Amino acid sequence: MGNPADANQGLLVISEDMIIRGITELRNCHQLEIRGYVEGDVTAGAVRVDKTGECYGSIESESAEVLGTLAGQRHGQEPDQH
Secondary structure, X not given: OOXXXXXXOOEEEXXXXXXXXXXXXXXXXXXXXXXXXXXXXXXXXXXXXXOOOEEEOOEEEEEEEEOOEEXXXXXXXXXXXX
16 A cells, blocks of 8 residues: 555645746646746646636646636646636
8 A cells, every 4th residue: 555645746836825936947746736826837747726826837737727827828638727
């Protein structure tokens, strides 16, 4: 049986009070949740932009769920946008 912590391996959460600016690229994480503010291109296996999240850059992902703001292009499989 696997370690329960393994389920969160590669998970990066940008919390509501976090601001990430001045980056060219954020990549190499398995799963990314954006609840705060990100400026820059994002590459991850799965991306979720929460209702409070703002992403100003492109998303490259196998799956994406956008509930908040995305000002940029989406690449990869067809993302979900609510």
